[in-house]
Amino acid sequence: QVQLQESGPGLVKPSQTLSLTCTVSGASLSSTSYYWNWIRQPAGKQLEWIGRIYSSGSTDFNPSLRSRVTISVDMSKNHLSLRLKSVTAADTAVYYCARGVSGWYYFDFWGQGTLVFVSS
Amino acid sequence: QSALTQPASVSGSPGQSITISCTGTSGDIGTYDYVSWYQQHPGKAPKLMIYDVTNRPSGVSHRFSGSKSGSTASLTISGLQAEDEADYYCNSYTISSTHVFGGGTRLTVL
Numbered sequence: 001q002v003q004l005q006e007s008g009p010g011l012v013k014p015s016q017t018l019s020l021t022c023t024v025s026g027a028s029l030s031s032t033s034y035y036w037n038w039i040r041q042p043a044g045k046q047l048e049w050i051g052r053i054y055s056s057g058s059t060d061f062n063p064s065l066r067s068r069v070t071i072s073v074d075m076s077k078n079h080l081s082l083r084l085k086s087v088t089a090a091d092t093a094v095y096y097c098a099r100g101v102s103g104w105y106y107f108d109f110w111g112q113g114t115l116v117f118v119s120s
Numbered sequence: 121q122s123a124l125t126q127p128a129s130v131s132g133s134p135g136q137s138i139t140i141s142c143t144g145t146s147g148d149i150g151t152y153d154y155v156s157w158y159q160q161h162p163g164k165a166p167k168l169m170i171y172d173v174t175n176r177p178s179g180v181s182h183r184f185s186g187s188k189s190g191s192t193a194s195l196t197i198s199g200l201q202a203e204d205e206a207d208y209y210c211n212s213y214t215i216s217s218t219h220v221f222g223g224g225t226r227l228t229v230l
Contacts, residue, residue: 047209049219060217105213106156106171
């Protein structure tokens with residue numbers, strides 16, 4: 001069974017960099033059949049797609065976040081990472097990682113999400 | 121990119137059918153049949169209900185169905201049950217090789 005688990009600091013100070021990790025089990029990040037995504041959701045608000053990475057290392061990002069986001073994979077640990085720099089209170093949200101199906105473009109497995117507060 | 125447009129809320133009585141619309145543009149729903157729908161209960165992660173406009177993943181009730189016309193996709197839930205009460209989000213792939221979500225619809229089962 002595919003499982004994804006997000007982890008990282010629950011509190012980040014304004015202007016600093018948010019860093020999260022998603023550990024994947026039951027699937028390999030090196031598979032070309034899938035791509036790996038970060039998605040977030042502020043409390044009481046809608047889902048927002050942040051970006052994705054393929055096993056090749058190719059990435060795509062939400063235009064509104066592109067200048068601040070880095071997504072990477074560590075094949076040896078089978079996990080993907082998210083870095084969001086220069087955070088503000090508006091970046092406070094539950095952050096999810098999710099698996100996307102290549103060529104069909106939907107998210108079939110999601111992590112449980114991790115809440116990140118941006119506050120001094 | 122602008123979010124897809126969904127009604128903020130819909131409601132129905134048990135046993136009834138409801139439809140949730142999701143309107144995009146020629147840059148997303150109007151071009152691709154890569155529309156998916158997700159159900160989210162409070163405090164939980166979203167769950168895939170429909171993919172590629174009309175397809176149901178294994179394990180999802182046949183009461184859930186999807187369709188599309190032009191730049192608008194729809195999710196229909198028939199035979200409403202109390203457990204269907206949740207938030208529903210549509211998602212589309214875009215011509216810019218990105219994904220975009222809808223604003224979400226709160227379904228209330230009366």
